Amino acid sequence: MNSSFSQIKQIANNKTLAIDCMGGDFGPSVIIPAAIQALKQYPELRLYLVGQENQLKPYLKKFHEFKDRLQILNADEIIAMDEKPSRAIRSKPNSSMRQALQLVKDGKAQACISSGNTGALMALATILIGTLPGIERPAIVAELPNQKGGESHMLDLGANIDASAEQLASFAVMGSVLAEAISEEVKPSVALLNIGEESIKGRDSIKLAADLLRQHKDINFQGFIEATQIFHGEVDVIVCDGFTGNNVLKASEGITRFLYDQLRAEFSSSWRHKLAAIMVQPVLNAFKKRINPDQYNGASLLGLREIVIKSHGSADKNATLAAIKKAIVEIERQVPQKIQHKVASLLIDE
Amino acid sequence: MNSSFSQIKQIANNKTLAIDCMGGDFGPSVIIPAAIQALKQYPELRLYLVGQENQLKPYLKKFHEFKDRLQILNADEIIAMDEKPSRAIRSKPNSSMRQALQLVKDGKAQACISSGNTGALMALATILIGTLPGIERPAIVAELPNQKGGESHMLDLGANIDASAEQLASFAVMGSVLAEAISEEVKPSVALLNIGEESIKGRDSIKLAADLLRQHKDINFQGFIEATQIFHGEVDVIVCDGFTGNNVLKASEGITRFLYDQLRAEFSSSWRHKLAAIMVQPVLNAFKKRINPDQYNGASLLGLREIVIKSHGSADKNATLAAIKKAIVEIERQVPQKIQHKVASLLIDE
Numbered sequence: 001m002n003s004s005f006s007q008i009k010q011i012a013n014n015k016t017l018a019i020d021c022m023g024g025d026f027g028p029s030v031i032i033p034a035a036i037q038a039l040k041q042y043p044e045l046r047l048y049l050v051g052q053e054n055q056l057k058p059y060l061k062k063f064h065e066f067k068d069r070l071q072i073l074n075a076d077e078i079i080a081m082d083e084k085p086s087r088a089i090r091s092k093p094n095s096s097m098r099q100a101l102q103l104v105k106d107g108k109a110q111a112c113i114s115s116g117n118t119g120a121l122m123a124l125a126t127i128l129i130g131t132l133p134g135i136e137r138p139a140i141v142a143e144l145p146n147q148k149g150g151e152s153h154m155l156d157l158g159a160n161i162d163a164s165a166e167q168l169a170s171f172a173v174m175g176s177v178l179a180e181a182i183s184e185e186v187k188p189s190v191a192l193l194n195i196g197e198e199s200i201k202g203r204d205s206i207k208l209a210a211d212l213l214r215q216h217k218d219i220n221f222q223g224f225i226e227a228t229q230i231f232h233g234e235v236d237v238i239v240c241d242g243f244t245g246n247n248v249l250k251a252s253e254g255i256t257r258f259l260y261d262q263l264r265a266e267f268s269s270s271w272r273h274k275l276a277a278i279m280v281q282p283v284l285n286a287f288k289k290r291i292n293p294d295q296y297n298g299a300s301l302l303g304l305r306e307i308v309i310k311s312h313g314s315a316d317k318n319a320t321l322a323a324i325k326k327a328i329v330e331i332e333r334q335v336p337q338k339i340q341h342k343v344a345s346l347l348i349d350e
Numbered sequence: 351m352n353s354s355f356s357q358i359k360q361i362a363n364n365k366t367l368a369i370d371c372m373g374g375d376f377g378p379s380v381i382i383p384a385a386i387q388a389l390k391q392y393p394e395l396r397l398y399l400v401g402q403e404n405q406l407k408p409y410l411k412k413f414h415e416f417k418d419r420l421q422i423l424n425a426d427e428i429i430a431m432d433e434k435p436s437r438a439i440r441s442k443p444n445s446s447m448r449q450a451l452q453l454v455k456d457g458k459a460q461a462c463i464s465s466g467n468t469g470a471l472m473a474l475a476t477i478l479i480g481t482l483p484g485i486e487r488p489a490i491v492a493e494l495p496n497q498k499g500g501e502s503h504m505l506d507l508g509a510n511i512d513a514s515a516e517q518l519a520s521f522a523v524m525g526s527v528l529a530e531a532i533s534e535e536v537k538p539s540v541a542l543l544n545i546g547e548e549s550i551k552g553r554d555s556i557k558l559a560a561d562l563l564r565q566h567k568d569i570n571f572q573g574f575i576e577a578t579q580i581f582h583g584e585v586d587v588i589v590c591d592g593f594t595g596n597n598v599l600k601a602s603e604g605i606t607r608f609l610y611d612q613l614r615a616e617f618s619s620s621w622r623h624k625l626a627a628i629m630v631q632p633v634l635n636a637f638k639k640r641i642n643p644d645q646y647n648g649a650s651l652l653g654l655r656e657i658v659i660k661s662h663g664s665a666d667k668n669a670t671l672a673a674i675k676k677a678i679v680e681i682e683r684q685v686p687q688k689i690q691h692k693v694a695s696l697l698i699d700e
Binding site: 062074136145147158162193195202203226227228229230231232239240243244246247248249250251252254255256257258260261265266267269272273275277279280282283286287290291303305 | 578580588593597600603604616619623626630
C-alpha cells in the first residue's frame with residue numbers, strides 16, 4: 001500500500017480523487033468499501049484515502065489488487081460532525097478533511113469527497129482552494145428527482161444562511177452551467193424559489209435577483225416557482241438561499257420517511273393487509289428503489305476553483321459510491337472551468 | 351333565506367361563523383355544500399354566507415330546512431387570488447372577504463373562514479380585527495401529521511416573510527397556547543426550526559429567539575430541530591419565519607404528490623404489478639386516506655383578537671368542512687382569549 005502515484009505510468013484520462021475517510025456516521029467502514037467498488041468500476045480511477053492509517057488499513061487487507069491505484073495519506077485528526085467550523089480550522093491542522101482538500105489544492109487530485117462536517121468543509125475548501133473570480137462564496141447544489149423521470153438541480157442547500165440578490169443570481173448562473181454540463185440540457189431552465197408565482201410576492205432580494213436574471217439573455221430564466229413545483233420537473237435549476245434550501249431538502253427527506261412508514265403501517269394493520277403486503281412485496285421493493293435517495297447522494301460545492309463533493313453524513317456504501325461517481329462526472333465535464341468561463345462572460349457583458 | 355339571526359331565539363352555546371364564499375379555486379360550488387354539511391353536523395351552528403347573492407342562491411335551493419340558521423350577506427366584489435393585497439384593500443371596500451371579517455369585527459360572528467388571497471386576508475384581518483396587545487403581526491399556523499399518530503403545530507407558514515427574534519418568540523408562545531387548547535397537550539413542547547440541532551448554527555435571530563424562550567419557564571422549550579424531524583412528532587410546536595415555513599409546507603405537499611404518483615406508476619408498470627394493485631386496492635385506499643391532507647385543512651391566523659381561518663385555495667368540500675370544524679373548535683376552546691392571557695402574563699414577567 002506504499003506505492004506512490006508518481007511512480008505509476010501516467011495514463012491518459014486518469015482521474016484521481018482525494019477521499020476523506022473519517023467523516024460521516026460510519027467513517028472508513030462504509031467509505032472504503034465504496035472506494036474499492038469505484039476502483040472496480042472505473043479502471044482509470046486512482047484514489048487517495050485520507051485518514052488515520054491504522055483505522056483504514058484493516059478495510060484494505062483483501063484488496064492488494066488495487067495497491068497501485070490507491071494510496072493512504074495518514075491524517076491524525078478528525079473534525080467532529082458537531083464541531084464549530086472556526087474552531088476545527090484553527091485547532092486541527094492535520095485533519096483528514098484538510099489533508100484531502102490540500103491534495104486538490106496541490107494538484108495531486110482533481111476532486112475531494114467528504115461526508116464530514118459541512119460547515120468545516122465549506123470553510124476549509126474556501127480557504128484552501130478558493131472561489132472562482134466573481135463568486136463571493138460557494139453554494140451547495142444537489143440533484144432532486146422529479147415527476148418527469150429526470151433530475152432537477154437545487155441550490156443553495158445550506159452554504160449561505162442568507163443570500164443577497166447578486167448571490168442568488170450567481171447561484172442561478174452556476175446551477176445553469178452545472179445542469180448543462182451534467183444533465184446535458186440545452187439552455188436549462190432556471191427559477192427562483194418564492195412563496196408565490198406572482199412577481200409581487202416574496203423577499204426584496206428575490207425580486208431583485210429576478211430583475212438581474214432577466215437581463216442575462218444567456219440564462220433561460222423562468223421567474224418564480226413555489227415549493228410545490230420543485231418535484232414537477234418543469235425547471236432544471238431551482239435557486240434559493242441556503243437556509244430555505246436546507247430546510248426544504250430536509251423536510252422532503254423527513255416526509256419521505258414518514259410516508260414510507262405510513263405505507264408500511266397500513267400494510268401491517270391487519271392480517272388481510274399483511275397478506276396483501278407479501279403479494280406486493282416486489283412492487284414495494286421497486287417503489288423503494290425508485291424513491292431511494294441514495295442515488296442522488298453527493299452535493300457539489302459550486303463556485304470553487306476545484307471540485308469538492310459533500311456526501312451525506314448518513315450515507316451508506318451505495319450512497320457513498322454515488323457521491324464518488326458524481327465527482328468523476330464533474331471531472332469529465334470540467335464543471336469548474338465551465339462555470340469560470342460563464343461567469344467571466346457575464347461579468348464582461350455587464 | 352331572508353330570516354335574520356336577530357329574530358331567532360338565542361340558544362346557549364350558539365356558534366356563528368362568517369364564511370367568505372367567493373374565495374379559492376372553486377368558490378361557492380364547494381364552499382356552500384361544505385357549509386350545509388357543517389349545519390347538519392352541528393345543530394348549534396349558524397352561518398353567514400358572504401358573496402354575490404346570485405352566485406350563492408342556486409346552491410341553496412334544496413336546503414330550506416336550514417333557512418333559519420343561515421343568512422346570505424351580499425358582497426359584490428371579489429378579491430382575486432393573485433391580486434396585490436394593498437390594491438385589493440384600497441379598491442374593493444365591498445369584497446366578500448372584507449364583509450365576512452366585518453361581521454366578526456361587529457360581533458355578529460365569532461369566526462371568519464376564507465379560502466381567498468392569503469395576503470389580503472392577513473392584511474384586512476389585521477386592519478379590521480387587530481392584533482392582541484403585545485403581538486406585532488399575526489402568524490399562520492397549521493397542523494401537520496406526525497409519526498406518533500398525532501399532530502404537530504407549525505408556524506409561521508407565510509404571514510411574515512422575515513421574523514425577528516421577538517416575533518419568533520411570540521410565535522412560540524402562541525403556538526404553545528394553541529397546542530394546549532386544541533390538542534389538550536399539557537405543557538406542549540416547542541422547538542425552533544434551524545439548519546442544525548447544535549446551538550452554534552443558524553441565523554442570529556433564531557439563536558436570540560432561543561435565548562428569549564429559555565427565559566420563559568412557562569414555555570416547554572426544547573431548543574432547535576432540523577426539518578427532517580418535523581414529522582417525527584417529538585415536538586408539539588415548530589417555529590420558524592414565514593418564508594421558510596411556507597416553503598417547507600409546500601415542498602412537503604409537493605413531495606407527497608410526487609411519491610404517491612411514483613407509487614401509482616410502480617403499480618402500473620407491468621401486468622403483474624397491475625394485478626397486484628387490484629389486490630391491494632383497499633390497502634392503497636386506506637393509505638391515501640391516512641395521508642390525505644384534507645383532514646388538516648384550515649390554517650389559523652394566530653395573534654388576532656378574533657378567530658380567522660384560512661382554508662386552502664384548492665380545498666374541496668371535505669377539506670373546507672375541516673376548516674369550518676377548526677373554527678368551531680377554536681371558538682369552543684377560546685383560543686384568542688387564552689393567547690391574550692398568556693402573552694399578558696409573559697409581558698408582566700419581563
